[in-house]
Amino acid sequence: MPNPTPSARYDTPWKAALSHAFRAFMAFYFSELSKEIDWSKRPRFRDKELAGISLGRPPGGLVAGKLVEVRLLDGRVQWVLIHIEVQSQRDAALARRVLDYNYRIFNEYAQPVASVVLLADDDPDWRPTAFHNRILGTVMGISFSVAKLLDYSGLTDELSASHNPFAWLTLAHLRTQQAGHDADQLYAAKWQLTKVLYQHGWRKERIIVLFKVIDWMMALPEPYQQRYWHAVLKLEKERKMEWISPLEQSFMDKGWEKGLEKGRRDGVAAVLERQLTRRFGALPKxxxxxxxxxxxxxxxxxxxxxxxxxxxxxLFK
Known part of the structure; x- marks a missing residue:
């Protein structure tokens, strides 16, 4: 019986890419907003805090949630939080969830919060941009910025040529969706994208991060994965590059899973410690x-x- 093609894995790749190249993410999908940010001040990721501001069980299709602190060029406020969601499936509750997160983050930090959403689903007609309640003269709600991956589906040449890593990641995500469980199609797409990755002349750190992104997202059956890995080693040898070692490959998946689990636990612990301090004062060691x-x-x-x-x-009793 042939090995089945594993389900596509989008969460870890998107989180890794966002952490690695947040400025490139904003420039590619939300260019007008990016122009308002003071990039001379390094963004600060607040993922641990976001993990603690939980709305319960993660909704289906949510592949990445990020909270980033930035400074603006006009100096209107000291700092701003950007709440990012990447959604891979249609979800009727998405707009309401954005409102809930935006309010809870604002309530926690008493600072302005901007919400942006990247829609990575396969429905061209689904484009939520707001959630509002209007009753008896009262309006409550939110409008937020949205980008749609499917809008780039006909721009293969432009995406391949772009030096922005999120152009390449957009192409990888779209090709993964299109291939579904067809191992031959997925292998061909993964190999083609790998060659494009090495053609951009990116620094070693970026190539390693993006290689991990594509290897995790475009999961292949074991025989195809072995074939792919041998092809990568041959390509590196031909180009006299030895950036991805077999040892790195063998620990890649396990390491990412462990890191994400620890990050979420640390975030919940940090928020709980802050809540306990507010309620009971300074905590003993x-x-x-x-x-x-x-x-x-x-x-x-x-x-x-x-x-x-x-x-x-x-409490502890």
Whole structure:
């Protein structure tokens, strides 16, 4: 029985790419907004805090959520938070979720929050840009900026030629969607994109990050993956480049999964520590140590009963 083609994996690749090249992301999908940001001040990622501002179980199709602190060129405010969502499936609750996150982030930091959404689904007619409630003279809601990957589907040559890494990632995502579970088509697309990756002359760090992105996103059945890996090693040898070692390849998937899990746990712990400090004052070292060592399940359990606890002793009991 032939090995089935694994399901496409979009979450880790998009998060890795956003962390690696956030400015390029904004410049490619939201160019007008990017022009308002002071890029001389390095953006600060607040992913741990975002992980703690949870709306419950992650919705289907959400592949990346990011929270980034930036400065603006006009100096109107000291700093601004940009909340980013990448959505790979149609979701009727998306606009409402953007409103919920925007408000909760604003309420947490008392700073302006801009929300931007990249729609990476396969429905050309789905383009949510707002959520509003109007009742008895009161209007509550949000309008947000949106970009759609399908809008680039007919621009293969332009995407391949662009030096922006998100042009290349857009092409990779679209080709992955188009291939579905057809291993031959997926292999051909992955190999073609790999060759394009090496043609751009990007620095070593970027090539390694993007190689991991495509290898994770365009998951192949084992025989195809072995064939692909041998082709990559041959290409590097021909170009006298030895950037992706077999050892790096073998630990690639496990390392990313472990890192994402730890990042989410640390984020929940940080938010819970801040909430406890606000309620009970400065925390003793023993409590901070307990939070640092707790499992995700334990942190969530404490968070659930925090509003009922009258003391730290009662909470941890």
């Amino acid at each position: 023993s409590v901070r140590t307990r939070l640092a060592r707790a499992s995700m399940a334990q942190l969530e359990a404490w968070s659930d009963v925090l509003h009922e606890a009258r003391s730290l002793k009662e």
